[in-house]
Amino acid sequence: MADTESIKELFLRRLQKVLSIVSLATVVLLLLQVTTGIAGPEWFRLYLFPVLLSAAVGYLTNYIAIEMLFKPYERREFHWIRLATFGLWRQGMVPANKDKIGRVLGEEIPQRLLNPEAISAELCETAADFTSNPAFIERIRKSVQVLLNHHKERIAAFLVPQIQSSLKEALRENFTAANLQLFWDRVLARWLDRPENRQLLSAGIVSGLKAKSPELCELLRRTMHDGVRDYVNTRLPFLPRSGEFAAGFVAYLDWDDIRRQVERKLEDPSLQELIGSELAHQSERFRAWIASPESEPQIEGFLNGTRVKLEHFLRDYLQRVIPATADQILNSEALWDWVKNELLPQVQQHLNYWLRNNGKRLVIEKLDLSRRIENSIREQDVREFHAMINAVAAEHLGAIQVLGYVLGFVIGLFQVVAGFR
Structure with missing residues (x-):
């Protein structure tokens, strides 16, 4: 079909x-x-030339x-069409x-x-269908991942200071002395006011001390050893090595037995009651202290130091977690x-609602086909428009010229035939 059209166009151009x-x-x-009066042979002048001229x-x-x-x-002063029309056709x-x-x-x-409206x-x-198109969602996902991974460091550099x-x-705003006092009064103090909580805390303290009894006894031994030596050396400076001699008695004590006695004493219920009572007493003292004016500088210093550390x-x-977390979330x-x-079903629901109510009207207003067509034609170069028409209708325009020749030939032939009569 294409070859046939090409042959027709080639034939028409050559015929033209x-x-x-x-x-x-x-x-x-x-x-x-x-101009010269040369007419040629009579048969040409009377029969063929009129037909060719027509x-x-x-x-x-x-x-x-x-x-x-x-x-x-x-509009030009000199153009062959204007000359052919005696100046009447200017453009x-x-x-x-x-x-x-x-x-x-x-x-x-x-x-x-x-x-x-149809457009x-x-x-x-089409816009509404895109939100439910799996291929579209996958493209968004890949594009977002590529974009954010490419700018991951810049995103982290932006997010970290903001967060x-x-x-x-x-x-x-929240780590203040007033909030600290409020937290103590409403949470910790109320919790310590309950006997069962104090007993639980006392048992925990005793259990911790019992577990650390070897370390406590060793610490006590070293403290007594050094304390006795220093004390005797201070009191009896005139007796050489008296401090080391006195400290030697500390080493002869049965520290394993002392440790067992300490553990048995820690298991005594009266000790737990004593610890619980002391906790309640210290809680009241701390509550009174935290509410007093003299505690403000110390609390403020504590809060400031804690805030800086936090x-x-x-x-x-x-800085360490944000990049990895962002990458993990995106993937x-x-x-x-x-x-x-x-998310997308809600977007589609709101989009459909907007499209039904205002979307079509706004699209029509923004599209404004009449204005676009008018402006496009006004701004179109005439030569380009002419070339475009020729590209589309050159064959038909050429056929019109050929048809003019054929019709003129037929009319001229009729005139010659009519002349015989």
């Missing part, structure tokens, strides 16, 4: 060239006949008419009426060819399952 040469030759012969008129008339659609492109029909053509096409095309509905439907600043502000810890922790199937199963 032949007819153009024949028509121009006929016009030249006419000018010679008028055909040439038909061919050249159609050629000029087609050229007059676009030429002259601009081609299309260039002269380009604004009007654009305005009319801008009105007619949206009404008859491209319905803005808007199709665009809105750190928010946490620091939260620490400053801020340093958070900064180091965030998490749970995240994208949530996007697909929860």
Whole structure:
């Protein structure tokens, strides 16, 4: 089919060239006949020349008419079409009426060819379908992962100060003396006010001391050894090595038996009661102290130091954890399952609601086919538009010229035949 069309176009172009040469030759012969009186043989002058002249008129008339659609492109004082029309035709029909053509096409095309409402509905439907398209979701996922992985360090550099600043502000607002006192009164003090809690805490302290009894006895032994030696050396400086001699008695004590006695004493219920009573007493003392004015400098110093340590810890922790956490979240199937199963359905629901109510109207307003068509035609270069028309309709325009030659030939033939009568 394509080869057939190419053959037809080639044949038509060659036929146009032949007819153009024949028509121009006929016009030249006419000018010679008028200017010199040379008419040629009688059979040519009476029978063939009138037919050729009529055909040439038909061919050249159609050629000029087609050229007059676009030429002259601009208003010019000298142009062969203007000369051929005795100055009446100053500009081609299309260039002269380009604004009007654009305005009319801008009105007619949206009404008859491209319905803005249908286009808007199709665009809105396509946009809504995208949110439920698995391939679209997968493309978003890959694009987001590639983008964020590429800028992971920059994202971390941006997020860490932001999160750190928010946490620091939260620490400053909440880690205060008033909140510390409130926490003590409402949580710790109330918990210590209950006997069963004090008993539980006392048992824990006793259990911890019992587990550490070997270390405690060793610490006691070294302390007594050093204490006795230093004490005797201080009191009896005139007796050489008296301190070492006195400290030697400490080493002879049965420290294993002392450790067992300590463990038995720790198991005594009265000791646990004593510890619980002391906890309650110290709790009341601390409650009174924390509410007193003299505690404010110490509490504030403690809070400031703790805040600084926490801020340093958070900064180091965030710088270490944020990149890995972000990468883990972005590659998490749970995240994208949530996007697909929860986020996008809600987006689609709101999008459909918006499209039904305002979306189509806004798309039509933004699309504004009439204005776009009118502006496109107004801004289109006439030469480019002419070339575009020729690319589409060159074959048909050439056929019109050939048809003009054929009709002129037939009319000329009728005239010759009529002359016989």
